[in-house]
Amino acid sequence: MQEKVLMKGNEAIAEAAILAGCRHYFGYPITPQTEVAAYMAKKMPKIGGTFLQAESEIAAINMVYGVASTGKLSMTSSSSPGISLKCEGISYLAGADLPALIVNVQRGGPGLGGIQPSQSDYFLATRGPGHGDFHVLVLAPASVQEMADLTGLAFKLARKYRMPAMLLADGTMGQMMEPVCLPDPAEAEEKAPDWAAVGTGCARVHNIINSLELSPAVLEQKNIERYERYAIAEKEEPRWEEFMMEDAEICVVSYGITARVSRNAIVEARKKGIKVGMIRPITLWPFPKAPLLKAADQVKSFLCVELNMGQMTEDVELAIRCKKPVGLCSRVGGMIPTPAEVLAKIEKANEEGG
Amino acid sequence: MTTVFDKPKSLTDAVFHYCPGCTHGIVHRLVAETIDELGIEGKTIGIAPVGCSVLAYNYFACDMIEASHGRAPAVATGVKRAMPDNIVFTYQGDGDLASIGLCETVSTAARGENVTVIFINNAIYGMTGGQMAPTSLLGQVTQTSPYGRDPKTQGYPIKICELLATLDAPAYLARVTVNNVKNVRNAKKAIKKAFQNQIEGKGFSLVEVVSSCPTNWGMTPQKALEWIDEKMLPQYPLGVYRDKGEE
Amino acid sequence: MAKLTFKEELCKGCGLCVNACPKGILALSKTKLNQKGHSPVELTQPEECIGCASCAIMCPDCVIKVER
Numbered sequence: 001m002q003e004k005v006l007m008k009g010n011e012a013i014a015e016a017a018i019l020a021g022c023r024h025y026f027g028y029p030i031t032p033q034t035e036v037a038a039y040m041a042k043k044m045p046k047i048g049g050t051f052l053q054a055e056s057e058i059a060a061i062n063m064v065y066g067v068a069s070t071g072k073l074s075m076t077s078s079s080s081p082g083i084s085l086k087c088e089g090i091s092y093l094a095g096a097d098l099p100a101l102i103v104n105v106q107r108g109g110p111g112l113g114g115i116q117p118s119q120s121d122y123f124l125a126t127r128g129p130g131h132g133d134f135h136v137l138v139l140a141p142a143s144v145q146e147m148a149d150l151t152g153l154a155f156k157l158a159r160k161y162r163m164p165a166m167l168l169a170d171g172t173m174g175q176m177m178e179p180v181c182l183p184d185p186a187e188a189e190e191k192a193p194d195w196a197a198v199g200t201g202c203a204r205v206h207n208i209i210n211s212l213e214l215s216p217a218v219l220e221q222k223n224i225e226r227y228e229r230y231a232i233a234e235k236e237e238p239r240w241e242e243f244m245m246e247d248a249e250i251c252v253v254s255y256g257i258t259a260r261v262s263r264n265a266i267v268e269a270r271k272k273g274i275k276v277g278m279i280r281p282i283t284l285w286p287f288p289k290a291p292l293l294k295a296a297d298q299v300k301s302f303l304c305v306e307l308n309m310g311q312m313t314e315d316v317e318l319a320i321r322c323k324k325p326v327g328l329c330s331r332v333g334g335m336i337p338t339p340a341e342v343l344a345k346i347e348k349a350n351e352e353g354g
Numbered sequence: 355m356t357t358v359f360d361k362p363k364s365l366t367d368a369v370f371h372y373c374p375g376c377t378h379g380i381v382h383r384l385v386a387e388t389i390d391e392l393g394i395e396g397k398t399i400g401i402a403p404v405g406c407s408v409l410a411y412n413y414f415a416c417d418m419i420e421a422s423h424g425r426a427p428a429v430a431t432g433v434k435r436a437m438p439d440n441i442v443f444t445y446q447g448d449g450d451l452a453s454i455g456l457c458e459t460v461s462t463a464a465r466g467e468n469v470t471v472i473f474i475n476n477a478i479y480g481m482t483g484g485q486m487a488p489t490s491l492l493g494q495v496t497q498t499s500p501y502g503r504d505p506k507t508q509g510y511p512i513k514i515c516e517l518l519a520t521l522d523a524p525a526y527l528a529r530v531t532v533n534n535v536k537n538v539r540n541a542k543k544a545i546k547k548a549f550q551n552q553i554e555g556k557g558f559s560l561v562e563v564v565s566s567c568p569t570n571w572g573m574t575p576q577k578a579l580e581w582i583d584e585k586m587l588p589q590y591p592l593g594v595y596r597d598k599g600e601e
Numbered sequence: 602m603a604k605l606t607f608k609e610e611l612c613k614g615c616g617l618c619v620n621a622c623p624k625g626i627l628a629l630s631k632t633k634l635n636q637k638g639h640s641p642v643e644l645t646q647p648e649e650c651i652g653c654a655s656c657a658i659m660c661p662d663c664v665i666k667v668e669r
Binding site for chain 2: 602604611613614615616617620621639652654655657658659660661662663665666667668669
């Protein structure tokens, strides 16, 4: 660990990516994540890396696909409307089993929406952003420290499972300044993986990076194999944080910026004698189903706090197999609930019981 | 006896899926001959498009990447930036390069990205069964221009070499065809130059190959080659539209 | 003296080589079909071949090997 520095969330992502060994960044300007690109534009030329402002989000993700095809780490960053454009490329990355990082600093939608914070791309991210059967790893930071830590983890897991990873942040997290301990630089890149397109060197049969398979039987098998890999990730990679859950009767479920708001509300509720705690998913895919299911036998109800119309409530209901009621506290369109609003919902849940 | 002509080593043994008389096969061979002659097979990375030549990745013996529709130049950009010492080429048809991927084509050319683009212009979407392409000729009957391409509603053909020649960056832009022995030889020279330029770090090189599609044009293979002379070349004149080496 | 070798099974019978031959000594077989159902090209007068490779240059399927 390096010494503590004060950084903006978006800049922490950029620096952490460089420290993780990423030397190729492709992006297109969009609020509220432009600091990632600006940071890369300054830094990459000085360390022999690539910063390229692409002609579009579509081009940027396909440049990422090109670098990923050579086995090297690459990334792009954008915000919700730009992520929609990247979905085609993300599907191709998934179909060709390529690791890469896509940062989504979410803003309100749909359409052009607004430029204020949102979590309304939860479904887009967790259901596989693009056509076809696939998933991407989805990590949801709730501090600038996690912006840095999860960027590194995203690259590591993307490589491990040969799948794209999405860092799902929001405008608040991106703009927020906090002290952060950056990780030490990763070891220099080892030699190219054996599947990479780096030239045959006239020493082997050609590698083909590809998502096309015209034989239905073979394509089916490829999908099944991919899902076997996903099953391992679902077993081994869910990450979450529990807060005051030991004796909780109400379980708040929240990620990212709303988890921070919820934490304050929970502290206030505890002062009023309400037994409430929180499970904060750090990975949204794979979703931390096990701790939620376990909590379902302990608590009377769940309360999802998020910046969308309740997208995560579906995953919570599935995780707890609808054993307990799942409420929702949400603001959308760029609005963020205050701790008082969350507290009011906790109090209401407490009155209603199970 | 010595062999004066045989299949180049940079083609695999896979059998081309192309229709009888389709000139994709000729252009594939010219690219492979070029790779052989320049001795770059081991460090070449090709990008295949979506369209009739989608399976090009099976035919070239070098490492290959299959891109999404139209995005091959963006993929090539990523590969070249990551592997600047490798030789990177895209092989794209007219729907891929001049329609859905036009933005990537123009932007990659405008950046002067040091890659080689082989562009097959046969004025039609072949793989999907013969729809109107951005390069279809005025009056040309296709599945989606059944009464002939009408400029009032369907616009005019896009001339890629002329379009890209308005940009400062490209190093080499040439239009060739492969409809007879002499023209195939000229096409080979242009393709070789486009690869040589990349080796020398000269920047973006594109060779537009005016090609035939006998199946979807509804002609015999030989008639289709004659149609190139009669109809295609007046719209798409052969020539070198940019050559920074010569300027 | 020139020698042409045909990879008959690759031939799609498109006839581009037939038209390209300056000596007019190539023809699609009238008696044979290959496994794909095409009439493959044949050399009708081998002794007339000058080994110019025009046929091979126009062949889209790398069917023809030319030796001289």
